[in-house]
Amino acid sequence: MGESVYFYIHIPYCYKKCPYCSFVSYEKKLSTVSDYFKALQNEISSFETDKTVETIYFGGGTPSLVNVEQIDKIINLIYKKFKVIKLPEITIETNPVDAKYKFLKSIKSIGINRISLGVQSFIDRKLRTLGRIHNAKISSESIKNALNVGFDNISVDLIYGLKETPSEIEYEINSANQFDIRHISTYMLSVEKKTAFYEMVKNGKIEISKEDEVADAYIYIAELLKNRGFEHYEISNFAKKDFESRHNNAYWLGYDYRGFGVSASSFVNGERFSNTDAIEDYIKLIKNKKSTIKHRENLSNLKSMKESFVLLMRLAKGVDINLFNKKYKTDVERVYKDELEHFIKLGFIKKENGKISLNGEQSMVVSNSILSDFV
Amino acid sequence: MDTKHIRNFSIIAHIDHGKSTIADRIIENTGGLSKREMKEQVLDSLDVERKHGITVKAQTVRIEYTHNNEKYYLNMIDTPGHVDFGYEVSRSLSACEGCLLVVDATQGVEAQTIANAYLAIEHNLEIIPVINKIDLPSADIEKTKHEIEDAIGIDTSSALKVSAKQNIGIDTILEAIVKRIPYPKGNDTARLKALVVDSWYDNYRGVVFAVRIFEGSLKRGDKIKIMSNGKVFEVEELGVYTPKQKIIEKLDVGSVGYVIANVKNIKDALIGDTITLENNPSEEAFEGFKKPKPFVYAGIYPTDTDKYEDLKEALGKLQLNDASLTIEPEKSDSLGFGFRCGFLGVLSMNITKERIEDEFNLDVVATSPSVVYRIEKTNSEVIDIYNPSLLPEPQKISGIYEPFVIVEIITPSEFVGNILRLLQDKRGNQKNMTYISQDRVLIKYSIPLSEVITDFYDKLKSLSKGYASFDYNFEGFKKSDLTKLVVMINSKEVDSFSMIVPKEKAYRMARDVLKTLKKYIPKQLFEVRLQAKINGKIIAKEQIGALRKDVLAKCYGGDITRKRKLLEKQKKGKKRMKQIGSVAVSKEAFIKLIEANNS
Ligand SMILES: Nc1nc2c(ncn2[C@@H]2O[C@H](COP(=O)(O)OP(=O)(O)OP(=O)(O)O)[C@@H](O)[C@H]2O)c(=O)[nH]1
Ligand code: SF4
Ligand SMILES: [Mg+2]
Numbered sequence: 014m015g016e017s018v019y020f021y022i023h024i025p026y027c028y029k030k031c032p033y034c035s036f037v038s039y040e041k042k043l044s045t046v047s048d049y050f051k052a053l054q055n056e057i058s059s060f061e062t063d064k065t066v067e068t069i070y071f072g073g074g075t076p077s078l079v080n081v082e083q084i085d086k087i088i089n090l091i092y093k094k095f096k097v098i099k100l101p102e103i104t105i106e107t108n109p110v111d112a113k114y115k116f117l118k119s120i121k122s123i124g125i126n127r128i129s130l131g132v133q134s135f136i137d138r139k140l141r142t143l144g145r146i147h148n149a150k151i152s153s154e155s156i157k158n159a160l161n162v163g164f165d166n167i168s169v170d171l172i173y174g175l176k177e178t179p180s181e182i183e184y185e186i187n188s189a190n191q192f193d194i195r196h197i198s199t200y201m202l203s204v205e206k207k208t209a210f211y212e213m214v215k216n217g218k219i220e221i222s223k224e225d226e227v228a229d230a231y232i233y234i235a236e237l238l239k240n241r242g243f244e245h246y247e248i249s250n251f252a253k254k255d256f257e258s259r260h261n262n263a264y265w266l267g268y269d270y271r272g273f274g275v276s277a278s279s280f281v282n283g284e285r286f287s288n289t290d291a292i293e294d295y296i297k298l299i300k301n302k303k304s305t306i307k308h309r310e311n312l313s314n315l316k317s318m319k320e321s322f323v324l325l326m327r328l329a330k331g332v333d334i335n336l337f338n339k340k341y342k343t344d345v346e347r348v349y350k351d352e353l354e355h356f357i358k359l360g361f362i363k364k365e366n367g368k369i370s371l372n373g374e375q376s377m378v379v380s381n382s383i384l385s386d387f388v
Numbered sequence: 389m390d391t392k393h394i395r396n397f398s399i400i401a402h403i404d405h406g407k408s409t410i411a412d413r414i415i416e417n418t419g420g421l422s423k424r425e426m427k428e429q430v431l432d433s434l435d436v437e438r439k440h441g442i443t444v445k446a447q448t449v450r451i452e453y454t455h456n457n458e459k460y461y462l463n464m465i466d467t468p469g470h471v472d473f474g475y476e477v478s479r480s481l482s483a484c485e486g487c488l489l490v491v492d493a494t495q496g497v498e499a500q501t502i503a504n505a506y507l508a509i510e511h512n513l514e515i516i517p518v519i520n521k522i523d524l525p526s527a528d529i530e531k532t533k534h535e536i537e538d539a540i541g542i543d544t545s546s547a548l549k550v551s552a553k554q555n556i557g558i559d560t561i562l563e564a565i566v567k568r569i570p571y572p573k574g575n576d577t578a579r580l581k582a583l584v585v586d587s588w589y590d591n592y593r594g595v596v597f598a599v600r601i602f603e604g605s606l607k608r609g610d611k612i613k614i615m616s617n618g619k620v621f622e623v624e625e626l627g628v629y630t631p632k633q634k635i636i637e638k639l640d641v642g643s644v645g646y647v648i649a650n651v652k653n654i655k656d657a658l659i660g661d662t663i664t665l666e667n668n669p670s671e672e673a674f675e676g677f678k679k680p681k682p683f684v685y686a687g688i689y690p691t692d693t694d695k696y697e698d699l700k701e702a703l704g705k706l707q708l709n710d711a712s713l714t715i716e717p718e719k720s721d722s723l724g725f726g727f728r729c730g731f732l733g734v735l736s737m738n739i740t741k742e743r744i745e746d747e748f749n750l751d752v753v754a755t756s757p758s759v760v761y762r763i764e765k766t767n768s769e770v771i772d773i774y775n776p777s778l779l780p781e782p783q784k785i786s787g788i789y790e791p792f793v794i795v796e797i798i799t800p801s802e803f804v805g806n807i808l809r810l811l812q813d814k815r816g817n818q819k820n821m822t823y824i825s826q827d828r829v830l831i832k833y834s835i836p837l838s839e840v841i842t843d844f845y846d847k848l849k850s851l852s853k854g855y856a857s858f859d860y861n862f863e864g865f866k867k868s869d870l871t872k873l874v875v876m877i878n879s880k881e882v883d884s885f886s887m888i889v890p891k892e893k894a895y896r897m898a899r900d901v902l903k904t905l906k907k908y909i910p911k912q913l914f915e916v917r918l919q920a921k922i923n924g925k926i927i928a929k930e931q932i933g934a935l936r937k938d939v940l941a942k943c944y945g946g947d948i949t950r951k952r953k954l955l956e957k958q959k960k961g962k963k964r965m966k967q968i969g970s971v972a973v974s975k976e977a978f979i980k981l982i983e984a985n986n987s
Pocket of ligand 3: 407408409429442443467468469
């Protein structure tokens with residue numbers, strides 16, 4: 014673990030900004046793409062490490078919208094500059110509209126071995142409300158195409174919180190599960206301020222699920238997926254055996270990761286830092302050989318221990334007491350004596366086989382309320 | 389300076405009629421502070437005073453004023469206007485020969501105008517009526533004059549018309565002070581007799597007294613004797629505020645100033661004490677002041693139970709400068725160790741709480757205020773209880789008495805109907821009703837104090853569109869039909885939510901209290917049941933469903949910092965709650981238990 018590093022590359026472009034999206038992505042700045050990629054290459058080149066690269070993750074935005082050659086150049090650069098493990102996990106987030114045979118073929122040929130499809134839903138009503146540019150048919154076809162091209166590690170994103178009935182939820186899960194996919198990420202629709210959605214919800218133009226409905230949906234989704242052979246390995250993520258996302262796990266397990274590109278976050282040698290949010294600034298700073306880092310954070314030992322505890326608790330397997338105590342030279346059960354007592358008594362946390370973890374979906378769905386006592 | 393060139397006066401008025409602003413102008417016009425040093429209500433130096441724009445503590449300033457080429461020292465005391473601080477006004481007046489009675493020309497005479505004017509009459513002071521805010525278009529000088537004459541009975545033919553804001557007529561005030569207020573009597577060579585009109589604790593200098601010299605004079609180095617206990621101290625420093633602190637060598641007869649004499653314990657010389665000289669003592673002391681009696685009581689507890697000692701220290705320090713604050717340690721099942729404190733009123737309670745939080749950086753929970761109840765037990769023992777949860781078992785009680793006050797309300801006549809209904813609802817008895825002008829009425833009622841300290845003021849204001857004002861004075865204890873209302877959270881009694889309520893209103897109050905609680909208890913990870921009972925019988929219920937979900941937002945690109953910050957924010961929110969058993973309750977719940985429900 015000390016020897017590994019995980020790379021994230023942010024591609025901040027989209028065809029059209031989705032009305033609910035609060036990520037750093039831009040729909041009208043495509044003219045900056047080539048400058049942006051130059052800058053990205055610069056940032057990558059100037060990073061020094063002798064650690065071995067375990068994963069490369071192209072996230073967005075919509076990485077599938079840029080030229081495959083651009084992606085290829087990045088991958089080549091990484092191989093040239095760093096030690097890369099023999100079988101790295103290389104993921105690209107792909108918009109279903111891009112998941113055509115030719116595109117998929119070429120990304121496969123440049124070494125990408127995992128594809129994360131932004132399907133979101135198999136129901137047209139939901140896709141329309143979300144303002145997505147694809148429909149249910151494209152959702153299914155994108156998976157089919159990826160399978161046909163030969164991807165065996167496909168992840169699908171699904172979103173919920175739009176007044177789904179139980180049979181609609183079942184329909185979503187079955188639609189995904191009819192294909193041989195290995196990973197599903199589920200997202201609770203959250204209506205963030207400063208998004209177009211926020212206004213629409215406020216004005217009653219869009220109806221979203223109530224608290225109880227969302228909670229029920231979450232629990233139902235988990236039940237359905239578990240019945241279909243998926244493991245609920247992290248609060249929002251499900252995987253078939255051996256297909257957990259190595260890249261995402263690095264975040265929870267506290268491994269070093271380095272994010273390149275606008276707004277990307279990194280965790281290297283115990284320090285957290287992140288880049289500026291503005292594309293133009295990012296490009297300009299790199300051109301002028303200035304640092305792109307906007308926030309930096311060095312946590313005290315206690316704080317980073319607490320942070321690590323909270324992150325590990327997101328995983329179904331939770332915190333291994335012995336390992337944790339050794340790593341942080343602490344006695345975690347003493348540090349959190351009152352908190353653990355309280356939540357174990359209420360049935361929200363369990364301690365089993367030397368591990369502390371959230372006690373099932375009922376508890377994961379209110380994880381913030383629980384884990385906020387541990388930070 | 390001989391006494392003919394000294395004047396001592398207070399500025400009194402209803403709250404917000406402009407006392408402190410007039411004081412500002414007087415200081416500014418006589419050069420006490422330069423324009424650069426001035427700020428609004430410059431004498432309101434406490435943080436709470438500046439924050440709320442009200443005066444809490446009386447402040448004395450010596451003004452130098454030249455009239456007809458003669459120099460005068462005018463000792464000016466700016467007083468608070470709020471009903472809770474009547475005691476502060478009364479003390480200030482005993483240091484004076486005259487006062488400015490300020491009346492806002494847009495509001496007319498209000499309840500504290502009358503109350504404070506009567507205090508001045510009691511003290512035999514020369515009263516100079518000052519009609520303020522004449523710059524405002526709605527000012528009605530003639531009407532205001534009539535009201536002063538009718539409601540207080542003082543002549544207004546020579547009332548002064550001023551605007552403190554626009555600095556109009558301030559010179560006429562200064563002139564009137566010299567011409568109309570008598571100079572202090574007293575003999576410079578007589579035996580020293582000085583009245584302690586105020587005292588406070590200064591962290592560096594020990595106790596500082598504000599004194600008024602009635603006979604004799606006081607110099608640095610004099611050995612003074614405190615007449616109540618015979619203790620002797622040596623005067624280290626004498627001075628006045630101009631309002632800058634100015635050290636002087638001697639306090640002459642008739643003047644007002646401060647004394648520092650290496651007194652470490654404020655109890656050694658209480659407000660109202662008489663100071664004389666050790667080697668040539670005066671024969672008799674002043675009568676002193678009646679110790680102000682707290683009207684309302686509330687529990688104050690540290691939110692973090694480990695901070696008990698810190699709270700004790702903070703309260704102790706505040707008590708040094710607030711003679712009316714009483715403190716008794718107490719223990720609550722729900723809140724742990726804390727103090728039952730007595731206050732002059734709800735405003736002074738809130739101010740004390742704020743000062744603890746701001747000046748001592750302590751987070752505290754205050755319980756809903758209550759009055760003292762006098763309990764006659766079946767074994768004919770009589771006890772006073774300051775905490776409703778301590779009410780004895782009903783079968784041991786033969787009678788409960790509660791304090792009544794006489795309220796005086798001044799209101800435009802159009803609201804009289806509303807206000808009488810409110811007073812009836814508050815279990816009041818009418819005493820008197822008179823017109824103080826064609827369209828303004830003075831209403832007098834006898835009403836239980838407990839009804840006044842809850843939402844009375846808010847309701848009065850809303851029923852009268854803000855126009856009614858009120859004042860109250862203790863009347864006596866009267867027997868009432870009362871019972872204890874107990875609140876339970878998840879079947880556990882919460883002692884700090886107990887209250888004593890009139891039987892006739894118990895049902896309504898029980899429902900209101902639970903509704904209020906529901907508002908201040910956020911959803912928890914489990915269901916919360918609220919119940920209210922009297923005499924063992926449940927009379928109201930509410931339920932707060934369990935929290936079902938948090939936002940499980942996408943953890944995007946490994947932005948852990950953002951994730952952690954969200955959790956930290958949530959944690960901070962929880963810290964502001966008080967844990968009762970396993971239920972987190974917002975701290976407001978305790979104090980707002982009896983909120984202004986629009987019932
Ligand atoms: N227009 C106008 N406003 C005034 C005048 N005098 C005072 N005010 C305003 O009235 C408000 C109250 O003034 P203060 O001087 O604080 O009143 P106060 O009587 O000292 O109030 P308390 O100490 O709280 O009893 C402030 O907003 C002043 O600016 C005046 O002559 N004209
Ligand atoms: S495609 Fe994804 S990143 Fe782009 S706007 Fe839509 S939700 Fe946001
Ligand atoms: Mg004032």
